[in-house]
Amino acid sequence: MSSSIQILAYEETPLGVLCLRKRELLSRPGTFVTEITLNHEFLMSSYHTDSERALSRIGIEMHGGTDLDVMVGGLGLGYTAKAALDTGQVQSLEVVEMLPQVIDWLQDGLVPLSGELNKDDRFAAGEGDAYQRLAGPPATRHDVILIDIDHSPDDRLGTVDASFYSEAALRSASQHLQVGGVLGVWSYEESDSLTAAMNQVFDEVQVEPVRHENELIDQVQTDWLYFGKRGSIRQ
Numbered sequence: 471m472s473s474s475i476q477i478l479a480y481e482e483t484p485l486g487v488l489c490l491r492k493r494e495l496l497s498r499p500g501t502f503v504t505e506i507t508l509n510h511e512f513l514m515s516s517y518h519t520d521s522e523r524a525l526s527r528i529g530i531e532m533h534g535g536t537d538l539d540v541m542v543g544g545l546g547l548g549y550t551a552k553a554a555l556d557t558g559q560v561q562s563l564e565v566v567e568m569l570p571q572v573i574d575w576l577q578d579g580l581v582p583l584s585g586e587l588n589k590d591d592r593f594a595a596g597e598g599d600a601y602q603r604l605a606g607p608p609a610t611r612h613d614v615i616l617i618d619i620d621h622s623p624d625d626r627l628g629t630v631d632a633s634f635y636s637e638a639a640l641r642s643a644s645q646h647l648q649v650g651g652v653l654g655v656w657s658y659e660e661s662d663s664l665t666a667a668m669n670q671v672f673d674e675v676q677v678e679p680v681r682h683e684n685e686l687i688d689q690v691q692t693d694w695l696y697f698g699k700r701g702s703i704r705q
Contacts, residue, residue, distance in 0.1 A: 521680040523553035523692035529654035543600030604643040672698030
C-alpha cells in the first residue's frame with residue numbers, strides 16, 4: 471500500500487529544487503500533512519510543529535510586553551508566525567523570506583495556515599535576506615526577532631553565510647532590538663558555540679530543548695531554541 475501524495479508546487483530556486491507536497495500518512499489513514507522538501511530531502515512538515523511554535527511562545531514570554539513589533543526570519547509553513555500572533559501580545563509581525571516561491575504558496579492558499587495568516591491585518595511577508603538585514607544598520611528596531619532559517623548553526627541551507635552565529639554578527643543583530651527586546655534562534659541540534667557567543671552579547675540567555683515523539687520514524691527528537699534578551703549590550 472503506497473501513500474497518497476499530491477504535489478502542490480515544484481519550483482527551481484537558487485537553493486535547489488523546492489517541492490511543496492501533501493500526503494496521507496500510512497500509519498494514520500485519513501491524516502494528511504503538508505511537507506516541504508529541498509533538493510528531494512525532507513525540510514519541514516505540518517505534522518510536528520511544537521518547536522516552531524515554542525520559539526514564538528517562549529520568546530514573547532521572555533519579553534513580557536504587549537503591543538509587540540515582531541520580525542520573523544524564514545516563513546516556512548507559517549507556524550512560527552501564527553504562534554506569535556496567537557499570543558495576543560503582538561501588534562505587528564513581519565516575515566522576511568528569502569524565497570519568493572514560499573511567499574506565493576502562502577498567498578495562493580497552498581499551505582494549511584494560508585487562510586488565517588492572509589486575513590490577519592497584523593501580518594506581512596516580504597522577500598529578503600534576514601541575515602543581511604540584521605548585519606546592516608537598523609532602519610527600525612523590533613521587540614522580538616525570531617530566526618528559523620537553517621537546520622542548525624553547523625548545518626545551513628545552501629550557501630548561507632555562517633557568520634550570523636558569530637559574536638560579531640549577533641552583536642549587530644542585537645542593535646535591531648529595542649532595549650528589553652529578545653532574539654530567538656531555532657536549531658535541530660545543540661550548539662555550545664552559539665550559546666557562548668550569545669552569552670558574550672546578551673545580558674540574559676536561555677537555551678530551551680523541545681522534545682517530541684516523531685511517530686513517522688518512531689524516535690524521540692529534540693530541537694534546540696536559543697534566546698538572548700537585550701538589556702544594556704556589552705561593548
